[in-house]
Amino acid sequence: GDSVTQMEGPVTLSEEAFLTINCTYTATGYPSLFWYVQYPGEGLQLLLKATKADDKGSNKGFEATYRKETTSFHLEKGSVQVSDSAVYFCALRPTGFQKLVFGTGTRLLVSP
Amino acid sequence: DTEVTQTPKHLVMGMTNKKSLKCEQHMGHRAMYWYKQKAKKPPELMFVYSYEKLSINESVPSRFSPECPNSSLLNLHLHALQPEDSALYLCASSQPDRDTEKLFFGSGTQLSVL
Numbered sequence: 001g002d003s004v005t006q007m008e009g010p011v012t013l014s015e016e017a018f019l020t021i022n023c024t025y026t027a028t029g030y031p032s033l034f035w036y037v038q039y040p041g042e043g044l045q046l047l048l049k050a051t052k053a054d055d056k057g058s059n060k061g062f063e064a065t066y067r068k069e070t071t072s073f074h075l076e077k078g079s080v081q082v083s084d085s086a087v088y089f090c091a092l093r094p095t096g097f098q099k100l101v102f103g104t105g106t107r108l109l110v111s112p
Numbered sequence: 113d114t115e116v117t118q119t120p121k122h123l124v125m126g127m128t129n130k131k132s133l134k135c136e137q138h139m140g141h142r143a144m145y146w147y148k149q150k151a152k153k154p155p156e157l158m159f160v161y162s163y164e165k166l167s168i169n170e171s172v173p174s175r176f177s178p179e180c181p182n183s184s185l186l187n188l189h190l191h192a193l194q195p196e197d198s199a200l201y202l203c204a205s206s207q208p209d210r211d212t213e214k215l216f217f218g219s220g221t222q223l224s225v226l
Binding site (some may be wrong): 033041042043044045046049089091096098099100102103104 | 116118143145152153155157160162167168202204206208214215216217218219220222226
């Protein structure tokens with residue numbers, strides 16, 4: 001079945017460091033791919049998305065590129081801030097289905 | 113208005129109680145979702161309503177009973193829950209039949225079953 005695999009956390013970085021959170025997926029067809037962020041005590045917010053191969057999603061300095069050849073959608077940011085501390089979920093939406101399949105989430109901790 | 117509003121934010125109930133969680137959106141979305149999220153785990157889909165009809169039930173126990181009274185409202189009725197049902201319950205909405213569209217999530221109801 002469709003699935004998403006994320007790197008284990010927590011990821012601990014100093015402010016202004018470079019961030020990469022790995023995400024790979026298994027799916028038939030051409031799913032849409034998403035990164036959601038969850039701050040403590042809150043619901044999930046869409047961070048960025050990509051709907052077809054080679055698309056790059058970007059928002060608030062975060063980027064991810066839909067790589068069909070490696071079935072990956074890694075999240076990157078050039079310079080993290082303390083306020084980026086949160087849990088990041090990679091997700092896919094299978095073609096023709098109304099459900100999101102989430103990865104296990106990666107906690108990011110950024111220290112001053 | 114791009115919000116999904118959930119009430120209550122926190123709920124404590126005993127195993128014999130009956131309670132309801134409520135969710136409301138005014139974005140004109142015709143698909144609404146209930147997700148369950150245990151601590152440090154990803155959200156797990158419970159139910160999907162599309163055009164006010166139940167379209168997906170992920171084999172959820174009958175002690176959880178969803179209801180979609182109109183296109184803006186989604187309820188989750190709870191009865192005879194178990195302590196292991198304690199979790200964050202998230203509501204979401206989207207446009208149906210458009211799988212490239214994002215889901216909008218509410219901030220959730222934190223449920224504790226004693």
